[in-house]
Amino acid sequence: MLLAIYAAWLFHDLPDASELAEYRPPTATRVFAWDGTLIGEFSDERRVFVPYEEIPPVVVQAFLAAEDRNFFRHGGVDVGGLGRAMAKNVLNVLRGRRLEGGSTITQQVAKNVLLSNDATLGRKLREAILASRLEATLDKEHILELYLNEIFLGYRSYGVGVAAYNYFGKSLNQLTPDEAAFLAALPKGPNNYHPRRHPAAAQGRRDWVLGQMEQAGWLTREQAEAARARPLVTRDAPQRSAYRDADFFVEETRRQARNLFGERVNRDGLYIRTTLDPELQSAARDALMRGLETYDRRHGWRGAWGNISPSADWRAEAQRRSPPSERRAWRAAIVEHIDGNAARVRTAREDQTGLLEPADVAWARAGRGLSRGDLIFVEPAANGRFNLRQVPIVNGALVAIEPFSGRVVAMVGGYSYSLSNFNRATQARRQPGSAFKPFVYATALEGEFTPASIVVDGPISLPGARPGERWTPQNYNRDFYGPQPLRRGLEMSRNLMTVRLAQQIGMRQISADAVRFGVVDDMDPVLAMALGAGETTPFRLTAAYAQFANGGRRITPHLIELVQDRQGRVEWRADQRPCRVCRRPYDGSASPRLPQLGQQVIDPITAYQITSMLEGVVQRGTATAARSLGRPIAGKTGTTNDYRSAWFVGYSPDLVVGVFVGFDDNRSLGNGETGSTAAVPIFVDFMEDALRDRPVREFRRPSNAVMINVRGIEEAFRPGTERRAQAPVAEAGPAPSGPQPYDQVWRDGQVTGADNAGAAAAPRPPAREEPPEDLSGLY
Known part of the structure; x- marks a missing residue:
C-alpha cells in the first residue's frame, strides 16, 4: 500500500511526453548585415537549431560512442548500462566521487526538457517512465535531434551547432573526427574539460571518445590514431560573430527588436536582416x-x-x-x-x-x-x-543614412563600445547650434522669401526672459555686414541675419516646422531656438537633413529591414508600401510601380534651394575643407556656446552623414574647436572611403524650377517667384563697352555676376575682407 501511495504521488503530475513532438528549444536570434555578414546574436541560451538531416554522421557517432552506444537498440532505458553504472557507484561512494546515473540519451532528453536535475531516486524513476513514453511517441532520429540541440557544452554553447563555432570557428560539416570527439566529451562536465583551464583532461577525454568510436567500428585504427595525434586547438573564448565593428549598431538593433517582439527576441530564433553596410x-x-x-x-x-x-x-x-x-x-x-x-x-x-x-x-x-x-x-x-x-x-557619434530609403548604413555611437556602450548617436540629446539654421531658412523659403531676398546683418537687442534683461545675439567675430542676400547668411552662418529672419517668419511657424521635419518632438517658440538652442540627437538631425537631399520627403530612418521566424515566414518588413502584384509570376509585363517612400513635407524646389545654399557652405562658407572630396557635397557646420558641441551634417546626392563631437559632461571642447575644426575632418575621412567607388553625380534639380543667375550664382525659384529676384547693386562709374580683357572680366578666375562684360570690367570699390573667424558657425 505504501509503495502504491508513493507511486501515485510520484507519477500524478508526470509531464506528457507527446508535448515533445512539437517542441523546439529556445534558439538565438541572429542579426545579419545587408550582404549576409553575421554581425550579432540575441539569446538567453546561445543556440542554433540544426535539423537531424544536416548533422554529419561523424558528430552523431561521436556522441553515441561517448553517451549511449546502444541508443538505436534499446527502448529508452538501457538495463545493462544502468547495472554497470550502479556497480561503479559502489566504488564512487567509497571514494567520495560523484555518482553516475547510467542515463540513456532518451532519459537525458526527458530530464533536460521535462524534469529537473535533482539527484533523487524519484527523479530517476520518473525519467525512466518518461523515456519509455518518449520512445513510443517519437522516432529515434527526432529524439537524437532534440538531444544534440538541447545539450549544454560549455563556452556559452547550447547544442552542437553553436559549440562547433565557439570552440573551433567552424560549421558542423567542417568538423574533423577529433573535433567531433572533443564536443562529445563535454556533456559529462564542460568545466572539467575546459580546453584552456584543463587542457590535459580535455585531450584525455577526447582521446577516450576516439577509442570508443574505434571500438564501435565508426573509425578505423589508422583514422583513430591520426585523430589522437592532432593537438587540441580551440578558440581562446567564444565569439558571437567574426565581424566586430558594429557593436553600437547591433545594440540599437536589439532595442528596436525588443520593442517589436518583446522577449521573443531572446528565444524564438528570429532572422533579422539589417540595413548595415559592413x-x-x-x-x-x-x-x-x-x-x-x-x-x-x-x-x-x-x-x-x-x-x-x-x-x-x-x-x-x-x-x-x-x-x-x-x-x-x-x-x-x-x-x-x-x-x-x-x-x-x-x-x-x-x-x-x-x-x-x-x-x-x-x-x-x-x-x-x-x-x-x-x-x-x-x-x-x-x-x-x-x-x-x-x-x-x-x-562623439557618426550616422550615415541613405536619403531616399531611410536605410541606416552605418552608425557609431562613441569612441569605443568596450569602454562605454552609451550610444551618443541615438541617446545623447545635445544642442545642434548652427546646424539647425537650414530648417529656419527652409521655413522662410516655403513662405514669402526667395534666394534673392535681402536680410539686414546688423545689431539687435531684445528683451530677455527676466525684467530688465536684454538678449543681444552676436556674430562670431562681433562684426556686422549690413544688407546681405539670404544665401550669404546661411553660407557664412550669420546669427544676426538668422534672428531677423526668424522674427519676420515667426517662431511659432519655425517651431511647428521643426516638429514636422522630425528634428525635435517639441520646441518652445523663442528666438534662441532659431540659433540651435533646442536639443536633438545626431540620429534625428541626420535623418532630417535627408529631406534636403531627397526632394523634401520625410523618410523613416531604420536599422531593421526584414524579420523572419525560424520557418522563414516574414514577421515584419520596413517597407510597408502595398504591392498586390509583386508576388505574381513574371509574365513579361512592366515591373510594378510603387509609391515613393516618405511623406512630402517640403516643396521639392525648396529642398533644392537649401541644398544649393549648403553646397555654398562647402564651396565658400564654413566647411571649405570638404571641397577636397572633389564631389558635389552640401552640408552645414554647427558649434554651440562655449564650444561645447561641434557638428557637421553633410551629404552627397545619395548619402547623408552626420558627425557630432563633444564631451559626455558637456564641458567646453576648447577655444576654436568649432564644427569646421573638429567635425568636418571626420566627415571628409569617412566620405573618402564611402564615395571612392561611387560615380560622381550632381544634385537633382526639380524639373519645374526656374533657374536664374543672381550675383554670379545660379539660383532656383518656384514658378512666379523669380520676379522678386533683386538685381545686383549698381557699381559707381560708367561701364566700359566693347570687348574687354579676360583678366579684367574674370577677375581672379571668379564670376562677377555683372550683366555684361563691360560692367564686369568697370572699376569697383575694394571688396570688404571678411576675417576667417567668421567661418566657425558658432552661435
Whole structure:
C-alpha cells in the first residue's frame, strides 16, 4: 500500500511526453548585415537549431560512442548500462566521487526538457517512465535531434551547432573526427574539460571518445590514431560573430527588436536582416576614432595611467588595464629608460622592447611628461619603433543614412563600445547650434522669401526672459555686414541675419516646422531656438537633413529591414508600401510601380534651394575643407556656446552623414574647436572611403524650377517667384563697352555676376575682407 501511495504521488503530475513532438528549444536570434555578414546574436541560451538531416554522421557517432552506444537498440532505458553504472557507484561512494546515473540519451532528453536535475531516486524513476513514453511517441532520429540541440557544452554553447563555432570557428560539416570527439566529451562536465583551464583532461577525454568510436567500428585504427595525434586547438573564448565593428549598431538593433517582439527576441530564433553596410560601418568607426584621437592629441598628453618600479611585478599591474578592444594593435607597456628625446619601452604581454618615436616623446614632454616606470599604451610602428597612444576623453557619434530609403548604413555611437556602450548617436540629446539654421531658412523659403531676398546683418537687442534683461545675439567675430542676400547668411552662418529672419517668419511657424521635419518632438517658440538652442540627437538631425537631399520627403530612418521566424515566414518588413502584384509570376509585363517612400513635407524646389545654399557652405562658407572630396557635397557646420558641441551634417546626392563631437559632461571642447575644426575632418575621412567607388553625380534639380543667375550664382525659384529676384547693386562709374580683357572680366578666375562684360570690367570699390573667424558657425 505504501509503495502504491508513493507511486501515485510520484507519477500524478508526470509531464506528457507527446508535448515533445512539437517542441523546439529556445534558439538565438541572429542579426545579419545587408550582404549576409553575421554581425550579432540575441539569446538567453546561445543556440542554433540544426535539423537531424544536416548533422554529419561523424558528430552523431561521436556522441553515441561517448553517451549511449546502444541508443538505436534499446527502448529508452538501457538495463545493462544502468547495472554497470550502479556497480561503479559502489566504488564512487567509497571514494567520495560523484555518482553516475547510467542515463540513456532518451532519459537525458526527458530530464533536460521535462524534469529537473535533482539527484533523487524519484527523479530517476520518473525519467525512466518518461523515456519509455518518449520512445513510443517519437522516432529515434527526432529524439537524437532534440538531444544534440538541447545539450549544454560549455563556452556559452547550447547544442552542437553553436559549440562547433565557439570552440573551433567552424560549421558542423567542417568538423574533423577529433573535433567531433572533443564536443562529445563535454556533456559529462564542460568545466572539467575546459580546453584552456584543463587542457590535459580535455585531450584525455577526447582521446577516450576516439577509442570508443574505434571500438564501435565508426573509425578505423589508422583514422583513430591520426585523430589522437592532432593537438587540441580551440578558440581562446567564444565569439558571437567574426565581424566586430558594429557593436553600437547591433545594440540599437536589439532595442528596436525588443520593442517589436518583446522577449521573443531572446528565444524564438528570429532572422533579422539589417540595413548595415559592413564596409561603410568599418570606415565610419575608423574615421570617428581617428578624428577623436586627433582632437585629443591637439590638447596634449595627459600623462601615464600608472607608475610602478620596473623591478617589481609590473607586468601583472600593466595587464590590469586593457586598451580599447577596437584598437587591437595597442599594447600595455612600461617606460624603462629616458634619455633626452629617447625613451625605451617594454610591452607587458609580448615582452618586446623599442624606442618611442621622437615626435611622440616631444609631444609627451610638452604635456605631463614621461618618467621611468610609467605605464602607457603603445602601438608598433613600421620602423621598429613604437607610437605613444592615449585614450581620448572626448567622444562623439557618426550616422550615415541613405536619403531616399531611410536605410541606416552605418552608425557609431562613441569612441569605443568596450569602454562605454552609451550610444551618443541615438541617446545623447545635445544642442545642434548652427546646424539647425537650414530648417529656419527652409521655413522662410516655403513662405514669402526667395534666394534673392535681402536680410539686414546688423545689431539687435531684445528683451530677455527676466525684467530688465536684454538678449543681444552676436556674430562670431562681433562684426556686422549690413544688407546681405539670404544665401550669404546661411553660407557664412550669420546669427544676426538668422534672428531677423526668424522674427519676420515667426517662431511659432519655425517651431511647428521643426516638429514636422522630425528634428525635435517639441520646441518652445523663442528666438534662441532659431540659433540651435533646442536639443536633438545626431540620429534625428541626420535623418532630417535627408529631406534636403531627397526632394523634401520625410523618410523613416531604420536599422531593421526584414524579420523572419525560424520557418522563414516574414514577421515584419520596413517597407510597408502595398504591392498586390509583386508576388505574381513574371509574365513579361512592366515591373510594378510603387509609391515613393516618405511623406512630402517640403516643396521639392525648396529642398533644392537649401541644398544649393549648403553646397555654398562647402564651396565658400564654413566647411571649405570638404571641397577636397572633389564631389558635389552640401552640408552645414554647427558649434554651440562655449564650444561645447561641434557638428557637421553633410551629404552627397545619395548619402547623408552626420558627425557630432563633444564631451559626455558637456564641458567646453576648447577655444576654436568649432564644427569646421573638429567635425568636418571626420566627415571628409569617412566620405573618402564611402564615395571612392561611387560615380560622381550632381544634385537633382526639380524639373519645374526656374533657374536664374543672381550675383554670379545660379539660383532656383518656384514658378512666379523669380520676379522678386533683386538685381545686383549698381557699381559707381560708367561701364566700359566693347570687348574687354579676360583678366579684367574674370577677375581672379571668379564670376562677377555683372550683366555684361563691360560692367564686369568697370572699376569697383575694394571688396570688404571678411576675417576667417567668421567661418566657425558658432552661435
